Amino acid sequence: MRFLVDRMLGRMRSWLRLFGYDTRYATEMDDGPLLMQAQDEDRILLSRDKELIERCEKRGVKAMRITSMDTPGQLTEVMISLGVDPSIKFLRCTLCNEPIKRLNKDDLKKLKLKGEGYDYIPDSPPDDREFWRCTGCGQVFWEGGHWSNIEKMIKLLRRRYMExxxxxxxxxxxxxxxxxxxxxxxxxxxxxxxxxxxxxxxxxxxxxxxxxxxxxxxxxxxxxxxxxx
Ligand SMILES: [Zn+2]
CATH class of the missing domain: 1.20.58 (Methane Monooxygenase Hydroxylase; Chain G, domain 1)
Structure with a gap:
């Protein structure tokens, strides 16, 4: 499953990427090019726009209308209706959608030595902490302080799935x-x-x-x- 997320659903894209789904964010405002992109790239278009979804259905473009206003609600919808699996896959960059690669300790040291703005990487990370780097934009990821929020969301989604x-x-x-x-x-x-x-x-x-x-x-x-x- 691959997605094209429209401009009203910006926050969903990072979550879908975190869950490992190839997710593009619509840069187009007009319906026509958006429909064409979804069709050409074989993506499911996610949108809150009822008319846009109807146009997709008429033209045989895969699409789903999202009705919830909040991110947990929107993710619940794709989980229930499309079977999106809400678990972290460490496959894609949440910022740019490109694949991420696991870094070993040497990779990390090299990055720090290069000094290309990677000052935010801890100097002596605990041994069990794992790091990934985006092959596209170069962003480095690890289970940092924001991780508990991610786990909270996943717990909520799993509970909703059971319900x-x-x-x-x-x-x-x-x-x-x-x-x-x-x-x-x-x-x-x-x-x-x-x-x-x-x-x-x-x-x-x-x-x-x-x-x-x-x-x-x-x-x-x-x-x-x-x-x-
Ligand atoms: Zn990236």
Whole structure:
């Protein structure tokens, strides 16, 4: 899965890259070039713009409309609907999307000696601390002070995934029940007919229709949870 994130969803891009997904950030403001980029590069376009998503659907461009205003909500949406795996992969630079490479102690020393603005790298990092460097922009990454925030977000997303799985089980269960009820109501319609009670039959027919509609909504809800599977 590769993504093209539109300009309204800037904060999502770093997270998707952190999760290892090749994610480009839209530099284009106009819909046309944006659609073309998604199509040419075989990317799923993520956008909050309803009309843009409709245009994508009409032209067969893979796209998903994001409705949440906040980053955790937006990430929950792609996790549930597309099956995005919220775990850190150490594959891509969160700044520029290029691959990152693990650095050993010698690499680090060389970087420090070069003095090309890498002063922020600790002088004597603990032995178990690992460092990566972007092959594109040269940025060096490690599990620094901001790491607890990243872990918090991942924990939240995993909790939400489990909640969604529980809801999925409930929906499957309810659909089965609704179908059972539909069947029973249909039988009752026939019984009312045999009794010759027309008004009773009508009411029961309405109940069948209502139950069918309910089952339909439950199926639609289940489909939204199952899209990523
Ligand atoms: Zn980079």
């Amino acid at each position: 969604a799985e529980r809801l999925e089980k409930k929906l499957e269960h309810w659909i089965e029940h609704s179908e059972g009820h539909e069947e029973s109501y249909r039988k009752a319609v026939l019984e009312a007919e045999e009794l010759g009670l027309l008004d009773l039959r009508k009411d029961l027919e309405h109940a069948v229709d209502a139950m069918e509609e309910t089952t339909g909504w439950l199926r639609s809800a289940l489909k939204r949870l199952k899209m990523g599977k």
